[in-house]
Amino acid sequence: MLTVEKLHKSFGAQVVLKEVNLVIGSQERVGVVGHNGAGKSTLVKILAGMEDADKGIVNIHGASVGYLNQESQCRLGVTVGEEMRDALPGVADVEAQLAAAAANIDMNALSKATDDMQRLETHTLNARIGRVLSGLGFEQGATERLTDTYSGGWQMRIAMAKLLLQEPAYLFLDEPTNHLDTTAKYWLMYDYIPSYPGTVVVVSHEIEFLNVVSERIVEVDAGEIKEFKGNYDDYQQQKQEAHDRQLKEYDAQQKELADWREFIARFKGNKSKAGMVESRERQIAKLAMVARPRDKQKTIYMQLPAPPPSSPDPVTIKNVVKRYGDHTILDGVSLEIVKGDKIALVGPNGAGKSTLLKLVAGVEPITEGTIEVRPKTVMAYFAQHQAEALIANRTVIEETLYGLDHAVEELARGLLARLLFRNDEVFKKVGVLSGGERSRVALAKFLLRPANFYLLDEPTNHLDPAARGVLIEALSRFEGTILMASHDVELIENAATGVFEVEAGKLIMVKDPVIARIQED
Incomplete structure (x- = not known):
């Protein structure tokens, strides 16, 4: 279980996270949402140990963590296969030990190396590499190609494939679909993530992706986080319902306050009503005020410039x-x-x-x-x-x-x-x-x-x-x-x-x- 207590982060005068608390359980699928600049990526970086908070506690209880950001790249100068096998560094060591034991006919070392290979499931490694690379759209024989021969977008996929092979207990993905075509995106969201053995936390702006992979939504807004059960559509519905309830409570309270203040103003100097006036004033002083719900995020208005005259066949x-x-x-x-x-x-x-x-x-x-x-x-x-x-x-x-x-x-x-x-x-x-x-x-x-x-x-x-x-x-x-x-x-x-x-x-x-x-x- 991952626990967050009173996490605070600011950049200069801008407070991005304000004393936030959060618990993420084992094998959860969590979508992190919010408008651009709200602090989604900052939150995930802190949870993954990639960035320090100003104060607060993040406890992941010794579990393994994997993090993929929007600029993740792979090593250059190696083949894709070498980069994939580097995802599990223990495999290369065990394979070397096995070869040495076989050459020296050392039965004890051979037995230990064989046990280690079974523990690391090296017999399935090539199949696992093939599954991940195929799912992300790589061609047959990609393991023999140098990583340098791929474009930046494909190098990001190589980095993603390497991370997925590691299968950390907590997998943090920041906008993972930005460099994926539809086929690779669908494999990730319909095939890989649903069967992933650990916890997956995803930052994404893709509603379809969040609807498929998320069981819970964490919204980052104005330095605070709010949690919603279900996928993105559920989050939108719950958020609207909560907004409507709060607005109804606010309007009712404002009407009641207006009535009380009108009563006070009318009978302030009336001795026979003095007790009632004082009672109303005490009620107002003790009243727990309902805040007016904030309006929805400001909508961007964009009007494109009128185009200059064009040829019929530009x-x-x-x-x-x-x-x-x-x-x-x-x-x-x-x-x-x-x-x-x-x-x-x-x-x-x-x-x-x-x-x-x-x-x-x-x-x-x-x-x-x-x-x-x-x-x-x-x-x-x-x-x-x-x-x-x-x-x-x-x-x-x-x-x-x-x-x-x-x-x-x-x-x-x-x-x-x-x-x-x-x-x-x-x-x-x-x-x-x-x-x-x-x-x-x-x-x-x-x-x-x-x-x-x-x-x-x-x-x-x-x-x-x-x-x-x-x-x-x-x-x-x-x-x-x-x-x-x-x-x-x-x-x-x-x-x-x-x-x-x-x-x-x-x-x-x-x-x-x-x-x-x-x-x-």
């Missing part, structure tokens, strides 16, 4: 080939994009979705073929890791305005306010922001540049449900043209007018956006 892709060395990732791709199209690219990680966006954006060169961009096409490119390019020692407003004419400062402040950076919050340093808050700054920079052709690579990653919902709505109302890569089914269903699957270097049209989910399963 971008035409003809027989495009892209190779990295001997590896062909796109093979003869053609696509005519018409003004007003909102095209979603789906498919597993590594299929070539992000690569195609980079080619259209001109970030990477084409190996063969042509991409014709009409003169009136004004592009804006939002890369998958856009927030990582922000400069930590700049303030939010400085970073947002960087490279722009300061004449747009008023517009920038208005946009940042819509993204919940209000008043002095625009003077926060980027380096102290949470991952979700940095994503909002990156969005502000992106949206300040009027364009008629958006290139978006996983635009909803790192956004909390409120921010994500508003961005989806804004993109659905955008009057320009969009080419985007996404695993976000809700985004695809609500904002895409067409869907193409990237498979084996080709583009395959998906007739119905709703089928995009099925195409990846």
